[in-house]
Amino acid sequence: MLFCVRMDVSIPRDLDPAEREDTVARERAYSQELQRSGEWAHIWRIVGLYSNISIFDVDSNARLHEILSNLPLFPYMSIEVTALTEHPSAI
Ligand SMILES: O=C(O)CC1=CCC(=O)O1
Numbered sequence: 001m002l003f004c005v006r007m008d009v010s011i012p013r014d015l016d017p018a019e020r021e022d023t024v025a026r027e028r029a030y031s032q033e034l035q036r037s038g039e040w041a042h043i044w045r046i047v048g049l050y051s052n053i054s055i056f057d058v059d060s061n062a063r064l065h066e067i068l069s070n071l072p073l074f075p076y077m078s079i080e081v082t083a084l085t086e087h088p089s090a091i
Contacts, residue, residue, distance in 0.1 A: 001061070001083070002055060002057055002083075003055070003058070003083055005068070006082075007054065007071075008050070008077060010077070011073070011076045023072045030072060039058050039063075040055075040056055041054075055084075064081065068081075
């Protein structure tokens with residue numbers, strides 16, 4: 001199952017800098033592990049924003065929910081999920 005996910009990140013300005021750095025490093029490691037497994041198929045920066053558009057290829061809605069809710073930056077994100085299916089004109 002393919003999903004397009006937009007993540008908008010908003011880390012509070014008063015967050016302890018060491019905690020911010022640790023959270024961002026854990027986010028990077030977590031996402032790269034999922035990219036290597038193939039479940040996180042693409043990640044693109046949205047130009048000019050602390051946001052990304054990602055494509056996930058997962059077995060179920062529940063698996064996507066598990067992945068997203070375990071993101072280290074999850075408490076500082078708003079997330080929009082769009083389920084994708086094949087377009088009839090796709091070749
Ligand atoms: O920087 C972002 O867009 C948030 C993020 C998601 C995965 C990652 O490594 O950073």
